[in-house]
Amino acid sequence: MAWTTPNDTALTLRQIRADDVALLTAFVGGLSYGARYFRYGRGDIEFTAEEFRHICTPNPRECVHLLVVKSDGAVSTVVASARIVFAEGDTACEVAITVADAWQLHGIGKRLIDALFDQARVRNMTEMHGRILASNRRMIEFMRRRGFAIADSAEGPSLKIARRAILKM
């Protein structure tokens, strides 16, 4: 899926590829402490080159990973990353989304979640859920507006669970 923003920036939503290691490394490296904290639970998290290679080559039975890539002439930059993870024998999948700080609240998260629902539906999933830090008000509101129910988690007051059924089309 490709579109152009009101200020003429070309964006493409696509599956992650093995040759995205450098782009993904730059994306994670460029995230603010706060964005990393909300996404990974640690603001100073770093991944090894091997971990990035692993992330860029997901097993399709276990994960669908989508990127939104900005193209500026020959230069590409990742502006968002999102994935759903499947557990064997389970029809519920877990979602995680990260939009680059400068690109938040531009409708990118919404496109990603819609695309992930399409992917989950194709795989006959019946539920999507996400684990959200209770302090992440933006993500909680974002998920609520996308039809997710927000509930307390069994892991204590610092973690919320967002759940939404996936209806067959």
Ligand SMILES: CC(C)(COP(=O)(O)OP(=O)(O)OC[C@H]1O[C@@H](n2cnc3c(N)ncnc32)[C@H](O)[C@@H]1OP(=O)(O)O)[C@@H](O)C(=O)NCCC(=O)NCCS
């Ligand atoms: C949370 C996150 C994924 C949302 O993605 P996004 O691209 O910024 O969101 P979008 O622009 O697509 O949608 C924003 C929606 O959230 C709502 N929203 C929530 N908080 C808002 C705020 N503070 N200001 C304005 N809108 C807000 C908007 O109203 C909009 O919904 P609507 O169109 O139904 O009105 C993104 O901000 C992000 O990556 N945050 C950091 C990492 C993170 O927390 N990831 C989640 C880990 S569990």
